[in-house]
Amino acid sequence: MTAASPHADPRGFLRALYDAAVARALPAENTAAFLPPPPKGRTLVLGAGKAGGAMAAAVDALWPKGAPLSGLVVTRYDHVPPAYRARPGRIEVVEAAHPVPDEAGRRAAQRIAELAQGLTADDLVLCLVSGGGSALLAMPAPGLTLDDKRAINKALLNSGAAIDEMNCVRKHLSAIKGGRLAALCAPAKVVTLLISDVPGDAPEVIASGPTVPDPTTCADALRILQRYAIAIPEAARRGLESAAFETPKPGDMRFGGHAVHMIATPRQSLEAAAARARAAGIAAHVLSDDIEGESREVGKVHAALARAVARRGEPFAKPCVILSGGETTVTVKARGGRGGRATEFLMGCAIALQGEPGVHVLAADTDGIDGVEDNAGAVVTPDTLARAQARGLKAQEFLDRNDAYNFFAPLGDLVVTGPTFTNVNDFRALLVV
Template sequence: MSAALHDPRAFLCHLYDTAVQRALPALNTAAHLPPPPDTEGPRRGRTVVIGAGKAGGAMAAAVDALWPAAAPLSGLVVTRYDHVPPAYRARPGRIEVVEARHPVPDEAGRQAAQRIAAMVQGLTEHDLVLCLVSGGGSALLSLPAPGLTLEDKQAINRALLKSGAAIDEMNCVRKHLSAIKGGRLAALCAPARVVTLLISDVPGDAPEVIASGPTVPDASTCADALAICRRYGIALPPAALAGLESGAFETPKPGDPLFHGHQVHMLATPQQALEAAAEAARAAGVEAHILSDEMEGESRVVGQVQAALARAVARRGAPFAKPCVILSGGETTVTVQGQGGKGGRATEFLLGCAIALQGQPGVHVLAADTDGIDGLEDNAGAIVTPDTLARAAALGLKPPEFLDRHDAYSFFAALGDLVVPGPTYTNVNDFRAVLVN
């Protein structure tokens, strides 16, 4: 038997840590940096760094460390509260990093977006803009469209988060109600050259979806955004409704000359993180299978489906031979009914999975968000073991009741099964590992 199977918890946490490590900006930025502009002569230019996302602090630190000391560098990046790497916080570099709220925007995010918009005014064709974009940027880079207030954006964001809408649907609405996302930030940078460095947290790795694509063209339309709001019953203030119905809030489209000469580079993706975890599993003597890096749907339902797969492997050795670990990523959703409890996508997935597993022997499951934070809590996720339901029963806990009120965090906290790594300073979305032995 593989040594990894003697301590399933430690093994699953090792796979999670390996996936996160693969997505760290410090390891993935150097190969994608362009040369600095000329520092002398008629083509002399500046380099301005802007950006937003949960990985923003770590991306800024990586660029600052790699950029030539003699080449001018300045800028502003916004990240989530407590997501600035400790070393950069203690000793800031040439790129200023500020913090704001996620997933619902706040005044700090609005002010940061306003400062970034002002910072890129008056650039020339000899200047270079490095835009550092990662998941979470939609909320962190919040500059409402004309006629909208921050309070409007907050209300719409809260409604979207509870609606069960997929991430591409949410970001379609967000970018059309923004003065800076959906390619509009690139327009503000003109005529400077823009190089966008991305860390993907979305199924399919579409640049226009990651953080609502502030510097890339957008093929979606105001009509699309309006249809999404109607589909999920999202109430819109009069200015938002008028802007979408009239097309006044339309975004720059593919083929627009303002994007000519711009470059987009993907630093890290969910698939790469899963492949790194699979290699680590095989190195430990456990076969690994990647289902998909694009799994979506209701978290509890995806948990039930993966539980059914795990039971089939455990009982019949099909479709995979055991021992094995089954990996997946993507972005599931939680449609909140009523007030809602504490928890996020990962813990709701796990509670649905635990109930469906029915204490199946030999199955351990870890699910965690790669940014280190599941929803609004202090955990990345949690772990399910074969005795999860038995231990819950001994404590008088009724799993279906916790699931009904979306309170999976409290369930796993009571069992001592939360995974709490703290902020990881990157974000390639959900990570799920099902170990069957």
């Protein structure tokens, strides 16, 4: 199946590329090759993340029907695939809040920690880990409360900190992340299946690495908190300063014999989108799958590249599509605004493009949720600013108050998909015709 015509239907074409990227990352398509054989003992499935429900459904469908299988996975609210919700399998799936933890996430993390106890060397633990697990596995370190974790998490999300920085702090203030879940499972063998949502696909960063050794330290976490001027309770400060909250490190014998498999990555999804574009006769260029930085500034840089292509045919000849991924950040400077990374990127891009003819842009999160809103992202067209002006919407004012959602919504330019049941981070496509 080819994409919609990029000339006659630019929006449809860009949406087809996004759909191809998401399809490449679906657990049902990527799990079979990485499943080990059933063990001598029992098989326990534990996991967390926005793709957790779909990963559990895939494992349940693929695991031999006569082989014992049980477990618990926590995913975001409304992220259980409808078929598995209607007919639950052998793996229990529960839901909790993201990106700020709630009591349901704390209870799920506690139950997962309890299930990990008492295993033997004959047992196998399949850990299903995807982006979002940091918030969903909400088990505070000793002396901390869920409210402490929530406050620190909110501050990190609004600070502009990069994902590896946020997760460094999160894992050191957790009783289950940063390799601690795998340590609880000893002496059972642990096989971790990962869907990456982080730049560089580092296993220790994805969902704050609950099953892999952690190379970062308490001192690193303290420096990050100081860098972004984030206040923490005295119990957290004591735990970090004394290294009482230190995580298991590389070389720890408890990780011996464990296996880690990356079953879906941002790069694979971008290449799937590029292949769909080429099938439609459009040259496709993948810039990078690990772009970071302030969303609006990254949008300006992408706009400059698209303008160069549109006006001078450099560095790429048109028609073409330019693809990128990664995880940008938003430093929230105003209260009350709505939007996420994708729409903030698009605001910066639209303002910089100033209606450049022939340039159409789609940016969306591959989990179907941009921040905490009901949209995956939005689109920018050559007439976006003109249509906004006709409605009395001043783009820069919306950007200044971090209110991109309310800029794109009245224009009918939001991309709404609902949960996709996977998550390989930001997806951006710029079509130049």
